[in-house]
Amino acid sequence: MTGEPTGLLHTGDAASLPGAGNTWIDSLRQAGARRFTGLGLPTRKVEDWKYTDLRALSGSAWDHPAALADPVETGEDASAVLVNGCWTRGDRPLPDGVELVSLARAIEDEDDVVRSHLGSVASLARKHFVALNTAWLADGLVLKVADGVRVDEPLHVTLAGAPGAQRLAWHPRNLIVLGREASLTLVVRHLGTGDYLANLVEEVVLERGSRLRHYRVQDDSPDAVSVSTTEVKVAGDASYESFVLATGAGVGRNQIAVELGEPGASVRLDGACLGRHRQQLDTTTVIDHAAAHCTSREAYRYILDDSAKGVFQGRVTVRKHAGGTDSHQSSKTLLLSGRAGVDAKPELEIYADDVRCGHGATVGEIDQDALFYLRSRGIPLDEARDLLIGAFIEGALETIGSPVAQELLLDHAMAWRTRA
Amino acid sequence: MTEGQVLYKGEDLLEMEPEERAQSGLFLAFQYPVEIPGVPTVSFLKHAMNSVRKAKGESPLDAFEFKKIMDARLADLRIDNSMVRRPLNAGFSGGEKKRMEILQMALLEPELTILDETDSGLDIDALKVVADGVNAMRSPDRATLVITHYQRLLNHIIPDRVHVLAGGRIVRSGDPSLALKLEESGYGDLVTAA
Structure with a gap:
């Protein structure tokens, strides 16, 4: 083009x-x-x-x-x-x-x-x-x-x-x-x-x-x-x-x-995408282990309602001389609607020996047993759902290392639940 | 459920949502309570209490009022305070989960409590906590339905009436001595008689 x-x-x-x-x-x-x-x-x-x-x-x-x-x-x-x-x-x-x-x-x-x-x-x-x-x-x-x-x-x-x-x-x-x-x-x-x-x-x-x-x-x-x-x-x-x-x-x-680029370097890439209506929220990451003994951690969480769509593409490259690499990646998605969806694509390219690399991706819905339990104690359906969504959000944001930033982001994420 | 109705205070229970049953004064203690990581027990308890209060037209408890009531119930039931600071039932032992059910019952003050096999897998200490909790709630305006296969729990919760259910029907009713007799002779006679 x-x-x-x-x-x-x-x-x-x-x-x-x-x-x-x-x-x-x-x-x-x-x-x-x-x-x-x-x-x-x-x-x-x-x-x-x-x-x-x-x-x-x-x-x-x-x-x-x-x-x-x-x-x-x-x-x-x-x-x-x-x-x-x-x-x-x-x-x-x-x-x-x-x-x-x-x-x-x-x-x-x-x-x-x-x-x-x-x-x-x-x-x-x-x-x-x-x-x-x-x-x-x-x-x-x-x-x-x-x-x-x-x-x-x-x-x-x-x-x-x-x-x-x-x-x-x-x-x-x-x-x-x-x-x-x-x-x-x-x-x-x-x-x-x-x-x-x-x-x-x-x-x-x-x-x-x-x-x-x-x-x-x-x-x-x-x-x-x-x-x-x-x-x-x-x-x-x-x-x-x-x-x-x-x-x-x-x-x-x-x-x-x-x-x-040099031994001992480390990276942590985390995030949460909270989408509704027809939103498309895409996370595309590339981590290049270009030196030995580097660490990478990645955890992305998605909550998708209505017709919202999530994308997670995570590429990790471990170059030939990058022995001792320690890398882990995960994505978890909570779907709140049958029309919402996520595409998760982990890509590991490993050219070195002696490396630890893992990845995992899960997609699920609200746990119906948990929902029933909360409701059986008098909590209305909507509020019970909010509690469970809030629990997922809390779990997603727990890796934020700065307490001040964590509180700020948590407030914003929790408020998302009740936004139109 | 193939036919019939379940009426509670004249209302069809089966037509009600789970939260409506709870709000109308019914409490079901689960045999296997669900673990809900991420939901702090304290906020769940406060949320549940205030939901039931709201349905009754009572004002919600603020954090201070709630804590006072919760601390009192914890002390009554000799439950350690640390339990309510953990996520709801997450990683709880079988005994802790049952204690948590009884704590919820004590806080929600239901009019009808159903304990469904609550004694299964319980050590004697946890069994006593459950029994003490139920006994403390006994009053003329409350009822408790204890479902069990064993006499053991009934040594601690002395029933007013004992009903034997077999093949979906009540086959015998009697006073507490009926349960004792069953413990000796087994259910065999009753089941064949039915």
């Missing part, structure tokens, strides 16, 4: 993007544009996109946010707020050793970290949305934590969508770099109303011995297509822990690719 009929790509505006005229950023954008022109939007004939239907992206043409949108009340007290993909404010004092600036400014300033890392983690190969995002590289945030700086208190970032009556697409890019032995907890919250495509790409670089806890609440507009791509490079003895709670968007895709 060449060309792109929906107006997602129009290179004519590139001259007005931040840093335009600087060769390094221009050529990065051009590479992205060329790549996306070649790839186009993925169809279900593309292996990675077999289970998720992107037809919601066709139809009337897309506009791109002209300038900063009017301030939007997000009801959040956050260290950074992006509205329609553009940095609008950062109004919380930052801990010492933590830097948080807009990508647009960092590009204009030719920031060293941005020059050395931007585009180096998120590859353009086969990645339709990364290519599109790169073509539009303009804003987002740059978050740096200095060597040895450890911050317990979570840092909050809000990505809000407010296209008004327009049909907008935006492509923010976040660059997160943790120095040696640094640690940080980051909570990213997506929310919005209206019809939009939010195409976020995050590049994460974790230097030796560092630790990032990266939590996301995807509560985008029910009319939105929300694609988040997080690509992570984990150095020796560093660890990346992610939890994605997805309740929003008509089509929500969370793709995470992690490279465990």
Whole structure:
């Protein structure tokens, strides 16, 4: 497929993007544009996109946010707020050793970290949305934590969508770099109303011995297509822990690719997708055990009601020299309706000996005996169901390592039960 | 169920939802209570009590009022407080599960309790907890139907009436001595007589 009929790509505006005229950023954008022109939007004939239907992206043409949108009340007290993909404010004092600036400014300033890392983690190969995002590289945030700086208190970032009556697409890019032995907890919250495509790409670089806890609440507009791509490079003895709670968007895709590049690196990718109506919630992960003695854990949980659809694709590659790999993956789904469904596809590619790799997937309904037991004690059917769904949610969120973030995500997930 | 009705206070029990039966004052102690990991026992108990209270038109208990009542019942039944801090029945021993059933009965204060083979697989300590719980609830406005195959439980819960059910019919009724006699002679005579 060449060309792109929906107006997602129009290179004519590139001259007005931040840093335009600087060769390094221009050529990065051009590479992205060329790549996306070649790839186009993925169809279900593309292996990675077999289970998720992107037809919601066709139809009337897309506009791109002209300038900063009017301030939007997000009801959040956050260290950074992006509205329609553009940095609008950062109004919380930052801990010492933590830097948080807009990508647009960092590009204009030719920031060293941005020059050395931007585009180096998120590859353009086969990645339709990364290519599109790169073509539009303009804003987002740059978050740096200095060597040895450890911050317990979570840092909050809000990505809000407010296209008004327009049909907008935006492509923010976040660059997160943790120095040696640094640690940080980051909570990213997506929310919005209206019809939009939010195409976020995050590049994460974790230097030796560092630790990032990266939590996301995807509560985008029910009319939105929300694609988040997080690509992570984990150095020796560093660890990346992610939890994605997805309740929003008509089509929500969370793709995470992690490279465990040196011995002792570890990753934990967990999440919960809570869907109803005709929502499609997709989790696609790639874990690359590129060095010996690395650990990966993955657990995704789905609760799907009405005609909602879940997708879990989890690829784990263990390279030839990655002996001593310890990897486990699981997906569990609770179906609340006969019309809901999930496609679960674990893919293990193991080229090394002496590895421990496991995976498991289960799909079930509400336990009727448990339901009867609760009802036999006077608890009405709806409330008994809520209790059992709540129990499943609690189990799903128990791996969240930060108590503050856990409470926040748990509140959001529990509230999902009674939302329309 | 092939024919007939089950009437409770003039209402057809079979037409009622499980929660409606409970709300109207019926309590069935299960032979094998279900394990429900993830549902904390305390919140389940409070939820159940308030559901029954709501159906009776009573105001819900707040956390403080509920805890006072629960602590009192735990003490009455000599049940350790740690049990209610665990998920409902999850990993409970057979005896603990039966204690939990009796605790629920004591909290919900039903008018009619049915103990279905509650004594199966119980050690003597757990048996006493069950019996003490039932005996404490005895009053002229409450009834308890104890279904058992053995005399053992009836040494601790002295029945007012004993009915022998065989082949789907009550074949003999009598006072507590009937159960004792059965323990000696077995059911054989009664079954052939029927």
